[in-house]
Amino acid sequence: MSEHAIEFLRGWIGEKVHCQSSEARIEKQAETLARECAAKAAEVGIPLEDIQEEVGDIQELIASRLEEAAEADEQQQAPKAAE
Numbered sequence: 155m156s157e158h159a160i161e162f163l164r165g166w167i168g169e170k171v172h173c174q175s176s177e178a179r180i181e182k183q184a185e186t187l188a189r190e191c192a193a194k195a196a197e198v199g200i201p202l203e204d205i206q207e208e209v210g211d212i213q214e215l216i217a218s219r220l221e222e223a224a225e226a227d228e229q230q231q232a233p234k235a236a237e
Contacts, residue, residue: 159195159204163212166191171219180224184217191216 170187191212192202202212209215 156200156204159200160208162195162198162200163191163205163209166194167216167219171216171223180217180220184213184220187216188213 170190188211191205195202195205205212
């Protein structure tokens with residue numbers, strides 16, 4: 155994948171992917187964000203195939219990032235709940 159495509163995907167995920175609490179919401183959000191990402195990539199001249207060649211299914215990647223964000227948020231909330 156081109157360096158331009160990698161930079162685009164990293165920046166886009168960092169901007170759009172935020173914590174979600176339930177698995178159902180994560181999957182729905184991942185589906186929506188994957189469509190948005192593909193459309194935005196096309197707008198800037200990056201074929202979806204270039205991205206998928208490097209990372210596989212972008213919906214799965216986004217879902218994984220959403221899950222990581224939710225887990226990190228839960229870990230941050232746990233100490234506050236104990237106080």
